[in-house]
Amino acid sequence: MDGRPRVLHVLGSLHWGGIETWLMHIVRHQHRFDVRHELLLTETRTGAYEGEARRLGIPIHKIPLRNGRVAWFGKFSRFLREDGPFLAVHAHDDPPFTALLLTTAKRAGVPIRIAHSHSARSRGEDYPLSRRLLRLAAIPLAKAVATRLVGISEDALAEIAGAHWRSRDRASLLFYGFDFGRFRGAAERGTALRRRLALPPNARIVGNVARFSPVKNHDLLLRAFAICRGQCPDAHLVLVGAGPLQEALESLADTLGIRSSVLFAGTSDDVPAFMAMFDLFVLPSFSEGLGIVCIEAQAAGTRLLVSDTTPAEALVVPGASETLDPGAPAPIWGAAMARLVGMPPPEAAPEAWLDELERGRFGLDRCIAELAALYLPHPPERASAIARRRP
Template identity: 40%
Template sequence: MRVLHAVMTLDPGGVERWLLEITRRLDPAVIRFDFAVATGEGGAYAEELSRLGSRIFFLRAGRDPFRLALRLRRVLREAGPYDAVHAHLHHVGGIVLAVAERAAIPLRIAHSHLDTSPIDRRGGPLRRLYRTSTRKMIDRHATHRIAVSAIAARSLYGPDWEQDPRVRILPCGLDFERFRALPSPDVPRRRLGLPLDALVFGTVGRLEEQKNHLFLLDVFALLRERRPEARLVLVGHGSFEARLRRRAAELGLGETVLFTGARSDVPEILAAMDVFLFPSLFEGLGLAPIEAQAAGLPCLLSEAVPAEVRVFPERTRVLPLDARLWADEALSLLDLPRLSPEAAVARIEESPFAMRRHLRDLLSIYGVASPDPIPRRAA
């Protein structure tokens, strides 16, 4: 079976990393993933996906829906036939699936990974027209609809999504093997240049407006007033980095904020932290706090993060975006003992985020009989 995934980019992000993890575990004799990338060339995951046997088509369409449609149609005509097209582009997925139906692709999947309602509410008449049109296209052309959470389903498929038999909630599966034997905090702290006796707060995510790092810097400034030994670790990269660095300097935080960039050793960096902070403005799910819980960390989340991510509700706090409240709660979470990697992973492997369970459910949507594809590692 051949599946073409339509994505915005192949740079590090929750959707992209999830797709890479899935591709690593597929037997290409049974099912193969290819990728149509809306943006230009490159992407941190492109090379490995190519080594794993995936074909990658860079459409160079940006956010131009007409260019996207024309170039996707050419890919389907010249590189097909495909058995399925799986769209991960939220509203733009309607255009992708319309092109796929015209190309006689039998399985056409819309996949909602985000709750964009905060953006949608701010939009004007053109945004509303665009949203209404693309929703109608999804309704007309999708054979299946998937969402990572109930709030993501509502965002893309509307308030009556539960009445549609085509809609299925399918949380992303993750690989927790690397969390089973994490080092003690001292090991990654030495490697990162952090004081061994520091109180380390941190987050993982693209440095973009959605992740709300500016608020996090305000919280951390309050934490530093009360605990001067505190450090903040920001894992990820993005267009907001220069702005965040300027803000950190304005707040006098200096070298107490560590920007690591995009990293492949996220589990080990999580092991260096004491508390995980995730103040997103909107989310469809949020894979980073799931991994933080697998690392045994207590988590502080914004109200925008779906409840489904709280695998350890007794170690998770949810607050409105008030910097003083966050600073108080972050310090109180330090009183919770760190869970051992073995205990954390054992519990999280029983959750819907376990990779084996997720693979079985995902393959059933594609109609692939094998519930246990041959595990693969990076090429």
């Protein structure tokens, strides 16, 4: 143990996903913090990022969430008593779980308890009423036991702190911060990737990067692409991801007669190369807490067609994106897809879009300084030094 105060991040796993990707950007820069980051995972399966996190020296604890949450919180309480002390417990889950997690942390004497909202699920028209009511019931408890309420966008923060979060001293935005270094040279890797995937040289590539789950609305995406394909015969759709709906989506592609022009590419640790390969990135999600993949598409210089539930904060580059209602019919999405994928590349070079993102709200230095201040508030000169700290 290196003697720094310990911060325990609690989340499901370290599989490829928005929360996990951001958190890996953070722990790769562990040396720039005055605290020690540790992870507690509730899933037993080994996530894609887990090996890297261990190589970085990040302690990983696991308490499997198997047979009911009551027993789990008893184990969590014992863990805090026996493996502590922790300066902070940083919860990255939905309000019902977060509320009970931070209640347990408070009883164990953990002084800093952070409820971090990464989604705006209740805004999605697909969100079940029962879960909406459970979420609403849990929010007052989460607010009562958390010492800090944090959101990755205004919509996400409202999910945990309420619509009037601006009037709450304990509520704040924390935009994700990224190391955009892997987007340098992504165009060349994208060209090589296109050859490796055996995509036709003249094909116009529509792309999507998302877990195959209902909220991502892949059903609409496939139906819209079938319309697009009728108007733009050289269009191909590349889906990057995995999830429980993959078999059903492959079957739907067969039914729609587009299977030969749809590639299920699996997961990847080089999303920048895929984004650079795409001529158009499409994300028709019912809801997004922020939409990391939208930021990644812009960093690669790729146009976007996304749902209007995507937080405006994620659509950084002027003129790079168009939005549609995720409930709009497939012909509307398909026509927009065909029009945008057939357009010539943006006049601005991809590097110009990347530079704009690096200078803006999603820069890593800014995020590290603001995150560090959640754990150990610093005077301005100390916060500035943390932001500049390098190996």
